[in-house]
Amino acid sequence: MSTQHVLVTGANRGLGLEFIRQYLADGATVTATVRDPAEARELAELQTRVGERLTVEPLDLLDGDAIDALAARLSDCAIDVLIHNAGYMTRHDFGHSAWADFETHFRINSYAPLRLAEAFARQVAQSTERKFVTLSSLLGSVAANDSGGLYAYRASKAAANAILKSLSIDLRNRGITVLALHPGWVRTRMGGANAPLDAPTSVAGLRQVIAKASLANSGDFLQWDGRTLPW
Numbered sequence: 001m002s003t004q005h006v007l008v009t010g011a012n013r014g015l016g017l018e019f020i021r022q023y024l025a026d027g028a029t030v031t032a033t034v035r036d037p038a039e040a041r042e043l044a045e046l047q048t049r050v051g052e053r054l055t056v057e058p059l060d061l062l063d064g065d066a067i068d069a070l071a072a073r074l075s076d077c078a079i080d081v082l083i084h085n086a087g088y089m090t091r092h093d094f095g096h097s098a099w100a101d102f103e104t105h106f107r108i109n110s111y112a113p114l115r116l117a118e119a120f121a122r123q124v125a126q127s128t129e130r131k132f133v134t135l136s137s138l139l140g141s142v143a144a145n146d147s148g149g150l151y152a153y154r155a156s157k158a159a160a161n162a163i164l165k166s167l168s169i170d171l172r173n174r175g176i177t178v179l180a181l182h183p184g185w186v187r188t189r190m191g192g193a194n195a196p197l198d199a200p201t202s203v204a205g206l207r208q209v210i211a212k213a214s215l216a217n218s219g220d221f222l223q224w225d226g227r228t229l230p231w
């Protein structure tokens with residue numbers, strides 16, 4: 001039985017929900033954050049089976065004060081693995097950029113990881129595993145961009161990578177391992193029906209990458225099967 005406490009953002013569907021399922025199956029205690037708990041039916045169903053091992057907390061990542069308030073509510077909890085999974089993507093191709101929506105990408109995909117790290121560093125540092133993980137994307141790699149477009153999403157995930165690299169340096173003396181992870185192209189609402197990977201396979205791989213990681217890997221940009229990705 002695992003004694004881990006794992007917190008996952010955007011846990012009502014897609015990869016976030018799959019993280020919850022797999023960590024619960026492993027015996028972990030899990031905090032799932034969602035925008036609207038009343039709509040999170042799969043989590044409610046899981047709760048009937050695992051009881052107090054699963055807590056569902058409301059959190060809209062556009063609201064920085066709500067992040068701080070959640071951290072205050074969980075101030076006594078050691079969090080072994082914090083996974084910022086929630087993400088936002090709409091198409092921004094050349095000639096179709098939109099100012100307000102660009103900002104939304106940056107708030108959820110780039111600034112939320114920093115705000116979460118600032119709010120939860122103490123809870124992660126007091127745990128056994130001490131891991132802070134964000135789901136980035138290969139689309140945030142500047143070096144691997146060979147198809148253009150998707151301006152807001154690519155830029156916001158590239159910014160997330162830069163922020164995670166700084167966090168890996170700033171949090172090293174607290175023993176916190178920071179990772180930027182790409183889940184592969186996965187069949188979820190964001191990934192679409194044509195994606196080659198299913199969520200259980202992607203998340204099983206990501207969990208292995210997280211479990212194996214140590215301070216020696218902090219600041220790495222890795223994909224679901226452990227391969228290092230170019231920045």
Ligand SMILES: NC(=O)c1ccc[n+]([C@@H]2O[C@H](COP(=O)([O-])OP(=O)(O)OC[C@H]3O[C@@H](n4cnc5c(N)ncnc54)[C@H](OP(=O)(O)O)[C@@H]3O)[C@@H](O)[C@H]2O)c1
Nearest residue numbers: 010014015035060061086087135137185186188189190191
């Ligand atoms: N699927 C892929 O192929 C792929 C590839 C590379 C990277 N990723 C990354 O993997 C992560 C998970 O993606 P996914 O495929 O599981 O996507 P998804 O099925 O579209 O799920 C996105 C999640 O983010 C949540 N979210 C969006 N805006 C939020 C906000 N303001 N506050 C709180 N939660 C919010 C959504 O909640 P609501 O239900 O309330 O909207 C949902 O739970 C994302 O960071 C994504 O960028 C995915």
